[in-house]
Amino acid sequence: MQDIESQLGELGFAGDDMVVPFQVDALDVRGRTVQLGPLLDTILSRHDYPEPVARLLAEVVVLTALIGTSLKFEGKFTVQTKSDGAVDLLVADFATPDALRGYARFDAEALEAAVVEGRTEPEQLLGAGILAFTIDQGSYMQPYQGIVQLDGSSLEDIATTYFRQSEQIPTAVRLGVAKLFDRDDNGERRESWRAGGLVAQFLPQEPERMRQPDLPGGDGDDGELSHDVDDAWNEARALVETIDLDEMTDPEVGAERLLYRLFHERGVRVYPAQAVYDRCSCSRDRILGVLKGFTAEEIDESTAEDGKITVTCEFCSTAYEYTPDEVKKA
Structure with a gap:
């Protein structure tokens, strides 16, 4: 573990396909951030997904990497959507210690119609359904599954709802996907996929500080907050919300520089990065x-x-x- 200001002055940034854990002591925040490059490009290019499908799957793969690498035991973590939209299935899983994979299923005709009609927002392509988070510790343990409704929100918001409902930990999630264009040594145009993400969680020593406002119950509930949110978490969440898409996907920024931009005034520490690889469990x-x-x-x-x-x-x-x-x- 080292102060990120010192690290920024040294060589040896984590780079692509490395999940970087971090901690902001002054705000009682811990989290993980990642930029996926060659690994993601391989997963998406293998199936030559249409761009709207590739973007959706990329977000799910990033989310899986961020959460899966936090497992402290041997097992598998899976994120999966099942819905009635043009993209009716997205699935990615992380098998300890470092294997990541992903797959998408879609209706080509329905997708084409959605693109023609301009209905290409993630919630429009997914439609109604569920997002399931599954933790499997092997044949001798009962799998744990948390399910969140796909309600027209972004995957960022749905993931935040999952953490709130299942772990009851204040959590902020940011996800970003980009297609980059450049030229190879022969001057030929080429494209590649990149994605990035960050998960930050509020984990103070006093559990009562983690208490969150009740979720709106509907049926006329105006959703007003029943109490004040902790100032430290308010600040951390506001900082996370300032992240731009370009910062999450730009290889010149990287995980450590992004963390420095966000939290340098408060002081942020990074821990050894964990590599993830495109590895399938089939045989x-x-x-x-x-x-x-x-x-x-x-x-x-x-x-x-x-x-x-x-x-x-x-x-x-x-x-x-x-x-x-x-x-x-x-």
Whole structure:
């Protein structure tokens, strides 16, 4: 751990695809920030998603990296949407210690219609549904799942609601996605995806200071605050809200410089960064284990004209081939 002012004067910034934990003692705030570059570009380019879909999935991947890397045990953290919109499924998961992956499913015709009609805001593409956060500690532990309604809010706001409902910790979330354009060594135009995010949480020593105003209950509830929000958290939240999209995605800014811009007047400390990698958990044996549950009829229906059963991983697009006899003997 070191003071960020000292770190800014040294070499060795965390760089892309590294989650940086931080702490602002004067405001009783702890959090994590990240900029995803090559990792995210690989995940999105692998499926050649349309731009509106890529942007949505990028936000989910960033959110998963920020929360997943906070796990203190061996397990998996998953963020998943299920909805009735043109983009009906977004899923990303983080498997300890450092494996991150993501996938999106969408209706091409519905997406095209939405783009033509100008309905390309995230809440419009997702529609009505749920956002689920799942923590799985393995076969000997019951998974924990927190569910938040997709109510037309941004993913930032929905994630904030999740923390408020499930962990009852005052939390601020910022997410940003950008497509960058440059030229390669031959002068050819190229594009790449980047994204960044920050999660800040108010964790004072006195738990009563964490108390938050009640959520509006509807049915005429005017939503007025029932008590004052802690001044330290008010300040921290206001600072986080000043973050621009460019700051979160610009490789010249980086995680440490962003934190310095936000909290230098209060003093901010950073902890060793944690790398995340584009790693899928699929394998030939795992998929074979799923296929062995097929009936003889299902095996026959899955066998192509070349006599093979081919299964392609939705996440990493790796194709696995099996013979019917291989599956029946499994």
